[in-house]
Amino acid sequence: MSNTAEKTKYRSKHKSEIAGKVAIYLILLLITAAMVVPFLWMLSASIKSNREVFLMDPFEWIPKEPKWDNYIKIWTKIPLLKFVQNTVFLTIVVTCLQLVTSSFAAYSFAKLEFKHKNALFMAYIATIAMPWQVYMVPQFIMMRAMGLNDRLLAMICLQAFSAFGVFLMKQFYEGIPSELCEAARIDGMSEYRIYAKIMLPLSKPALSTLTIFTFVNTWNDYLGPLIYLKTETKKTIQLGLKMFIGQYSAEYGLIMAGSVVSLIPVIIVFLCLQKYFVEGVASTGLKG
Amino acid sequence: MRTAAEGICGFIGDRHETLKGNNVHHAGSIYSIGNGDRKGRGLGMDGKKQTKVEKMEVQSAELMQKIRVESDQKEKQKLIAQRERIQRKVTALRNDRVVSRETKRDMVAYSFIAPNFIGFAVFTLVPIAFAFALAFMNWDGSNEITFVGLQNFAKLPQDTFFVAALKNTIVYVIGTVPLTMIASLALAIVLNQKIVARGFFRTVAFFPYVASLVAITAVWSMIFHPSKGPINYILYSVFGVPQENLPKWFSGNLVLLTLILFSVWKYMGYYMVIYLAGLQGISAELYEAGSLDGAGTWQKFKYITWPQLRSTTFFVVVMLTINCFKVYDIGV
Numbered sequence: 001m002s003n004t005a006e007k008t009k010y011r012s013k014h015k016s017e018i019a020g021k022v023a024i025y026l027i028l029l030l031i032t033a034a035m036v037v038p039f040l041w042m043l044s045a046s047i048k049s050n051r052e053v054f055l056m057d058p059f060e061w062i063p064k065e066p067k068w069d070n071y072i073k074i075w076t077k078i079p080l081l082k083f084v085q086n087t088v089f090l091t092i093v094v095t096c097l098q099l100v101t102s103s104f105a106a107y108s109f110a111k112l113e114f115k116h117k118n119a120l121f122m123a124y125i126a127t128i129a130m131p132w133q134v135y136m137v138p139q140f141i142m143m144r145a146m147g148l149n150d151r152l153l154a155m156i157c158l159q160a161f162s163a164f165g166v167f168l169m170k171q172f173y174e175g176i177p178s179e180l181c182e183a184a185r186i187d188g189m190s191e192y193r194i195y196a197k198i199m200l201p202l203s204k205p206a207l208s209t210l211t212i213f214t215f216v217n218t219w220n221d222y223l224g225p226l227i228y229l230k231t232e233t234k235k236t237i238q239l240g241l242k243m244f245i246g247q248y249s250a251e252y253g254l255i256m257a258g259s260v261v262s263l264i265p266v267i268i269v270f271l272c273l274q275k276y277f278v279e280g281v282a283s284t285g286l287k288g
Numbered sequence: 289m290r291t292a293a294e295g296i297c298g299f300i301g302d303r304h305e306t307l308k309g310n311n312v313h314h315a316g317s318i319y320s321i322g323n324g325d326r327k328g329r330g331l332g333m334d335g336k337k338q339t340k341v342e343k344m345e346v347q348s349a350e351l352m353q354k355i356r357v358e359s360d361q362k363e364k365q366k367l368i369a370q371r372e373r374i375q376r377k378v379t380a381l382r383n384d385r386v387v388s389r390e391t392k393r394d395m396v397a398y399s400f401i402a403p404n405f406i407g408f409a410v411f412t413l414v415p416i417a418f419a420f421a422l423a424f425m426n427w428d429g430s431n432e433i434t435f436v437g438l439q440n441f442a443k444l445p446q447d448t449f450f451v452a453a454l455k456n457t458i459v460y461v462i463g464t465v466p467l468t469m470i471a472s473l474a475l476a477i478v479l480n481q482k483i484v485a486r487g488f489f490r491t492v493a494f495f496p497y498v499a500s501l502v503a504i505t506a507v508w509s510m511i512f513h514p515s516k517g518p519i520n521y522i523l524y525s526v527f528g529v530p531q532e533n534l535p536k537w538f539s540g541n542l543v544l545l546t547l548i549l550f551s552v553w554k555y556m557g558y559y560m561v562i563y564l565a566g567l568q569g570i571s572a573e574l575y576e577a578g579s580l581d582g583a584g585t586w587q588k589f590k591y592i593t594w595p596q597l598r599s600t601t602f603f604v605v606v607m608l609t610i611n612c613f614k615v616y617d618i619g620v
Contacts, residue, residue: 024478031475032492034553039495041518042507054516056525101404108400115394120401127412129610138422139415141429161407191396212498220500238502245506252510259503266498274491281565 039263046070046256053252070257077248080258082233083240088265090152090236091218094159098214099207102165107195109166110173111181121170124163132223140227150230158228159218165210172206172280173199208273209280215269237262341381348374456544461612463548468608469601472556476563477593490564494557508550512537555611559604566600567593 040061045053047066074080108114109121139158140149148154176199184194200207222238229235235243241258248254351371358364380388423440427433444450479490496504511517514536523529537546570593578588 028478028489032489035492035495038507038511041511056518056521105401105404108397112397114397123413127416130416135415135419138418142415157411161404166404216498222502238500241502255506259506262503263499270498281561
């Protein structure tokens with residue numbers, strides 16, 4: 001008697017567990033759909049003609065005659081290749097500079113003792129929360145006076161030395177035991193070699209995280225290039241895309257094809273490095 | 289009554305003092321050896337240097353006296369540090385080193401910081417200082433700058449654009465912050481469990497964050513197109529909303545709602561990752577203990593997860609609020 005009662009109890013518990021699982025998966029699927037559908041729609045629209053893009057009855061993800069030539073046309077309608085070249089150049093230079101200089105400075109903040117350390121670090125911290133909009137006008141006036149207006153160099157100077165990178169790397173380095181450095185120091189290693197041989201190899205998650213953030217931010221930056229870059233041959237892909245949308249606002253298929261092209265690099269970088277990403281965020285104290 | 293922490297501090301302080309005492313004593317003994325040494329090498333030192341060293345030695349002896357009689361712990365620490373500094377200089381001079389070990393160490397540290405700091409100072413710190421200074425000035429960009437004090441701030445409330453913008457921003461912040469926080473926390477909790485294809489779901493949730501604003505605003509403006517977009521089509525054909533009542537997503541009051549939805553969608557994944565990192569920092573033992581005491585899912589969340597995530601939530605809310613006030617690009 002009691003045995004069967006227990007069994008039903010067990011079974012109902014089992015049942016409610018299954019129901020819970022199902023509910024979780026349903027919610028997840030819904031959220032995932034909300035996240036992915038706009039991108040799928042973008043992909044689908046990029047191979048449609050303008051008439052088909054908004055055709056809902058019948059709606060097809062892949063049209064009967066996919067217009068692949070949308071992807072060829074966008075390169076000829078605007079100088080997209082030039083824009084891509086500029087953006088690739090900018091992004092690579094900025095990301096490399098950011099990685100090298102931030103991890104360099106962060107090592108000093110995390111593992112060395114020196115005068116005015118706290119004051120210098122406060123200077124970094126205080127600006128992290130500062131919206132760029134607060135100082136972009138004085139910055140522009142200053143850059144113009146330095147003759148950097150309308151040059152790609154201006155964008156590099158603006159984006160390569162961020163407080164965020166130093167903060168992120170410093171938090172990560174503080175998690176690495178100081179004993180490692182001490183031991184190396186006693187063995188007569190110079191600080192530069194400790195940085196290169198011990199700290200850098202250990203900081204892959206943080207470096208990946210910083211790479212993702214810097215790459216994505218530089219690639220996707222719109223406001224910065226909008227303010228600084230005026231000549232058409234110097235524009236970046238985001239500006240080009242916006243320009244395209246402005247000029248051919250009814251060419252929906254082409255706009256979507258351009259958008260897809262502009263997304264591909266960030267998605268590749270993200271997918272390659274995302275395995276370190278959660279770990280990186282967890283260990284860099286970004287969580288506060 | 290002394291608290292436990294105070295007691296420990298006191299203990300450490302005492303210990304520190306005795307250690308320092310030893311140190312001082314030790315330094316004293318080196319000192320005497322040093323004296324002998326100096327007599328031996330006396331010729332190597334020019335008179336100027338010697339008087340300098342002697343002067344410093346007198347100083348350090350004076351400080352030593354002070355340290356002996358000083359009763360306040362903090363003052364004592366300060367004096368000890370001061371004396372150590374002088375002592376180091378003396379050793380540096382005596383060993384004929386131009387730069388002391390201290391300065392050398394500082395130089396190495398600065399050389400690490402310099403590449404980043406110079407760029408940062410020139411392109412960020414200076415403009416920020418400039419911006420703050422300009423807030424109290426009157427300047428049209430070309431003519432002379434004049435100081436006007438708080439006048440600029442007094443003018444702000446009379447500016448209709450500013451007031452309207454401030455109002456919109458506040459509504460936007462109030463709408464976005466709690467929504468994003470709840471959504472990202474919920475998603476993080478779900479994705480922290482053992483489920484199939486967890487990595488896939490995590491990656492997908494993060495997707496909108498890495499996508500460029502220009503591209504996805506283009507998509508959103510098509511999907512939410514008032515007359516042709518699929519969202520309104522579904523509202524019309526599936527939910528039977530009459531044609532004239534279909535929402536015009538990008539005009540009137542509704543535009544703020546669209547913006548809020550948009551930013552929750554875009555930034556949810558980022559804060560989810562931060563929450564995930566926070567969740568992984570909670571030790572599993574707490575949940576085990578909870579299970580043993582018979583806590584249900586909700587109780588576990590309320591008494592373990594939520595309190596443990598307090599600092600993460602604080603960070604998320606602060607960052608969200610800052611980013612909301614920064615919002616500009618979306619509006620373009």
